[in-house]
Amino acid sequence: MKTARVIIMLTSALLIFKSVSALGQTVSKKQIDSINNLQYDTKVANTSKSIQWFTKNLENAQKIRYPQGIADSYANLGLVYYINGKYDKNTDCMLHAIRWYENLGMKSKLAHAYAEYGYQLKTRNMELAVKTMQKGMKLAEANKDEYELRAIYDNYGVLKEMKNELDSALFFYNKSMSLKQKGNDQIGIPYSANKIAIIKLMQHKIAEAKKLLDYAYQIRIKINDVYGIGENLNYYAYFFKETGNDKEAINYFNQAVSWSRKNKFPSLLQDNYQGLSEVYERERDFKNALENYKNHVMYKDSILNLDIRSKQAQLDTEYQTEQKEKEILLQRAQLAEKNIWILGGFALTVFTILLGFILYNRQKQKTIQLQKENELKDALLKIETQNKLQEQRLRISRDLHDNIGAQLTFIISSLDNLKYGFRIEDEKLQNKLNGISDFTRETIYELRDTIWAMNKDTINFEDLKTRISNFIENAKIASQGIDFEFLCRGDFDAVVFTSVEGMNIYRIIQEAINNALKHAQANKVIVTVNKDDNGYEIEIIDNGLGFDYDNINLGNGLNNLRKRAKEINGKISVTSQKQIGTTVSLHFKTI
Numbered sequence: 398m399k400t401a402r403v404i405i406m407l408t409s410a411l412l413i414f415k416s417v418s419a420l421g422q423t424v425s426k427k428q429i430d431s432i433n434n435l436q437y438d439t440k441v442a443n444t445s446k447s448i449q450w451f452t453k454n455l456e457n458a459q460k461i462r463y464p465q466g467i468a469d470s471y472a473n474l475g476l477v478y479y480i481n482g483k484y485d486k487n488t489d490c491m492l493h494a495i496r497w498y499e500n501l502g503m504k505s506k507l508a509h510a511y512a513e514y515g516y517q518l519k520t521r522n523m524e525l526a527v528k529t530m531q532k533g534m535k536l537a538e539a540n541k542d543e544y545e546l547r548a549i550y551d552n553y554g555v556l557k558e559m560k561n562e563l564d565s566a567l568f569f570y571n572k573s574m575s576l577k578q579k580g581n582d583q584i585g586i587p588y589s590a591n592k593i594a595i596i597k598l599m600q601h602k603i604a605e606a607k608k609l610l611d612y613a614y615q616i617r618i619k620i621n622d623v624y625g626i627g628e629n630l631n632y633y634a635y636f637f638k639e640t641g642n643d644k645e646a647i648n649y650f651n652q653a654v655s656w657s658r659k660n661k662f663p664s665l666l667q668d669n670y671q672g673l674s675e676v677y678e679r680e681r682d683f684k685n686a687l688e689n690y691k692n693h694v695m696y697k698d699s700i701l702n703l704d705i706r707s708k709q710a711q712l713d714t715e716y717q718t719e720q721k722e723k724e725i726l727l728q729r730a731q732l733a734e735k736n737i738w739i740l741g742g743f744a745l746t747v748f749t750i751l752l753g754f755i756l757y758n759r760q761k762q763k764t765i766q767l768q769k770e771n772e773l774k775d776a777l778l779k780i781e782t783q784n785k786l787q788e789q790r791l792r793i794s795r796d797l798h799d800n801i802g803a804q805l806t807f808i809i810s811s812l813d814n815l816k817y818g819f820r821i822e823d824e825k826l827q828n829k830l831n832g833i834s835d836f837t838r839e840t841i842y843e844l845r846d847t848i849w850a851m852n853k854d855t856i857n858f859e860d861l862k863t864r865i866s867n868f869i870e871n872a873k874i875a876s877q878g879i880d881f882e883f884l885c886r887g888d889f890d891a892v893v894f895t896s897v898e899g900m901n902i903y904r905i906i907q908e909a910i911n912n913a914l915k916h917a918q919a920n921k922v923i924v925t926v927n928k929d930d931n932g933y934e935i936e937i938i939d940n941g942l943g944f945d946y947d948n949i950n951l952g953n954g955l956n957n958l959r960k961r962a963k964e965i966n967g968k969i970s971v972t973s974q975k976q977i978g979t980t981v982s983l984h985f986k987t988i
Contacts, residue, residue, distance in 0.1 A: 586616060968985070
């Protein structure tokens, strides 16, 4: 039944477009709606064809000036571009759809568009994703729109799961499942079942998780949900991977790869290759691990490889176009104002001063309205540009993490295999391999810190405090017998640093502690952060050997500390006494 209905709908869509092309006639609103209202699984089954359909549908809706058809076509294009991994076009289309629905006052459609776009942003900008989806959820709840709330609760649960808020995620997944079962939503029920299964798996409730996965898979087989079947094969593979059954995990990942390649689902395909690489690495089959990792990177690059300079030129062009439109609007407003004044001058001979004042006042309101519209356009343009630049930054950081990070990890694994797989009797060679391995691990830590700072425009104090605490905890583990204290004095609730300030503060503390551990032979290290009206003071105190400050060459270490302090307009001072210890102090103020 389901397959037949999909075939009928696809056939109808093709007949509409063919008949329009053949006869050269303008399509009707009903024909446009029939394309926009295709089932979800039909839309995502073949994204290349779907892009052609909805692009043509958008053109036809614009020709006959059908606002709802335009809005729906943009929303459908946004969905298909997201599935296809074209995130810049996804953002553009979804923002157009939201504006159209707002202007039309279509609250249900607007709620759906906000929630859908929020979900699509989840891997690019989590903070914006949550805010956007909450807008859609509040609109749907205010309208008591149970149909839209099915998907919204489901997708909002995904965001909670990604933030590791498992109880909240399970709460929203169950709310969605109840609404879907109430409405007998055969397409939607498997999505909720799979999501609940993953939470159960994370809670180590293995039997419950497997039962839910089977329940979802059987429904998708029954209704022939092509994309859903590929997704479920992926879920099975990760289930067996997490439960330690590598043989079954490899089997299901290979099935998922075959299905995703056959049906052209690049996002699923690169995820399956990554899963295969991880399982083979755990099995110590490094040849297959490397081969599948290369496939993962290849498909990922095919999705995310954008020409940044071309994109920047496009943004510049759009900005210039906006500026020209605003200049034209201002010129028209000024011309209209002059015309009103001239008309008022002539009208003074016939009409009263009061009428002239009313006309002037009315025009003034129009000018104010135009200025407000221009300000709103500026704000929207700024937000869109920031979002796109943030996406580019996230892509770069993901590439650093996934490509360079994985390669460094592979080097460490290879070195470990050399050390344990061969009897190396040459002590110098053994020490050299250990040195390379340690250096590579330190490089990974440095890379993670860089990515952490790179992904943020600002760093609040709590985030920085957590980072410093984690470093100190790791130092405790690595340096047993040394007592650490980390103290904060002052009101830090509203303290926010720039990413440059936060990174330099962290590096100064990190280097000072490392010096105390490596050179001072200290058994106690105290880190204090003080805040008062004069700014900030950070001290790293150790009770180590100390040194004669006037008669020792401190080398690059102190120079590095001074350079970092200078970058945040701060000052470094070092005091030390032999057999008593060393104190490194940083004083700075934020702008």
